[in-house]
Amino acid sequence: MSTQTTQMREEILEIPTAVERLLSRGEPAIAAAAKKAREINPDFLISVARGSSDHACTFLKYASELILRRPMASVGPSVNSIYGVDLDVSGALCISISQSGQSPDIVRMTESLRVGGAMTVAITNNGDSRLANAANTTLPIHAGPELSVAATKTFVTSLVAGLWLIAEIKRDDGLIAAIRALPAHLDDATRCDWSAAADAIDGTSLFTLGRGPSWAISNEAALKFKETCLIHAESYSSAEVLHGPVSIVGQSFPVIAFAAGDAAEESVAQTSDALSEKGARVFTLAKGATKATGLPQVRTGHWLTDPVAAIVSFYGMVESVAVRRGINPDAPRHLNKVTETV
The missing domain is CATH 3.40.50.10490 (Glucose-6-phosphate isomerase like protein; domain 1)
Structure with missing residues (x-):
């Protein structure tokens, strides 16, 4: 970090x-x-x-x-x-x-x-x-x-x-x-070390994945890559990425897969492993994945609060990626803090 x-x-x-x-x-x-x-x-x-x-x-x-x-x-x-x-x-x-x-x-x-x-x-x-x-x-x-x-x-x-x-x-x-x-869990989440994922992000494109509530977190993660790191990131449901989007996955293509302790976790694990078999460098929060690289995470005792801890850990990682790319994440180009749309 x-x-x-x-x-x-x-x-x-x-x-x-x-x-x-x-x-x-x-x-x-x-x-x-x-x-x-x-x-x-x-x-x-x-x-x-x-x-x-x-x-x-x-x-x-x-x-x-x-x-x-x-x-x-x-x-x-x-x-x-x-x-x-x-x-x-x-x-x-x-x-x-x-x-x-x-x-x-x-x-x-x-x-x-x-x-x-x-x-x-x-x-x-x-x-x-x-x-x-x-x-x-x-x-x-x-x-x-x-x-x-x-x-x-x-x-x-x-x-x-x-x-x-x-x-x-x-x-x-x-x-x-x-x-x-949550406060104690989120404090722990700020200290999760996702530097392995940060080290793998050296290109201009990547995927973020999730399913159910964790897909919303994936959407937020993709946006943060764009606005703070100038990296083109696309968020997909783990149920959809193996249809059309998988075609652009090449060797060492970075993927971050979000998951919680819920009914969708197994499917995220399976997709994480499937992408790993295609050469992607997949980092996942889904327990049960055997080929993708697991990321440190904080489980909160409830599947609907797990994703809140996940985004906190992600934020720490994406800030570090921006800084190592020489970008000031506090003032991304073309953006203002408040955008007033008519």
Whole structure:
């Protein structure tokens, strides 16, 4: 791992404290939102987000469908901001995520869904933002200032806030206990050494893989390679990569496969080994893989909190890759911290 201190690395190391702060301060808002959600008993959930926040929503989609048994779908913000359509979403629960809470299209779509009959929940790091004012209720993530352009601690605290809300709606005591135990696990995750994977990333292209909730983490990982390392990374479900995408896999092609202690782990292990047999350099979190290289990981006692620890360990690795490539991950080219899309 790198010895050079970047703002991104400092913020990665702050993640356990930020999650602890969320857990200590966020309970009243979570409890109130969960109570209201149970009262409306939504038939389905929808999400509004972009970028890393949308990857958090993909994770929450799986949590909703697997825990609440309610389908959840992402709604394109342009439906309202560009096309001017107001959806009929009576009785739905809408989760909008934005670390800044300022992007006009996210705000307008949330306002439209609220008028259309949804219970709207804003997950944001800015409780006074336009998004917070547009939603029925706001869940501040209490991440503290995040100065690096690449979102790390705001991504993790958004994940935890949304997962906590779903757990409270369900009154899932086991999941709630695992969420409350996260700070110590995430502290351990900051010390996982993924330098073997970092050493294998010497080209301009790679795959990240996952399945179920871990696929959402794979999506976030691929984005971070692009924005902090200038590496073209594509995320695929482990169920899909062996169809068309495998054709570009050559000798020593890097692959990072995310997995949790869930029902999808075996399939990720099998895909990891299958790609290894084709010459790829595969690094996997899936236990049971025999040909791919296993990565150090922290298991958290619950399959839905395992992916949260995984992304923390990944962040430490991807920051080191950026630094060794001579790139400042705090200020990637062409990017701003807040992107306001109409």
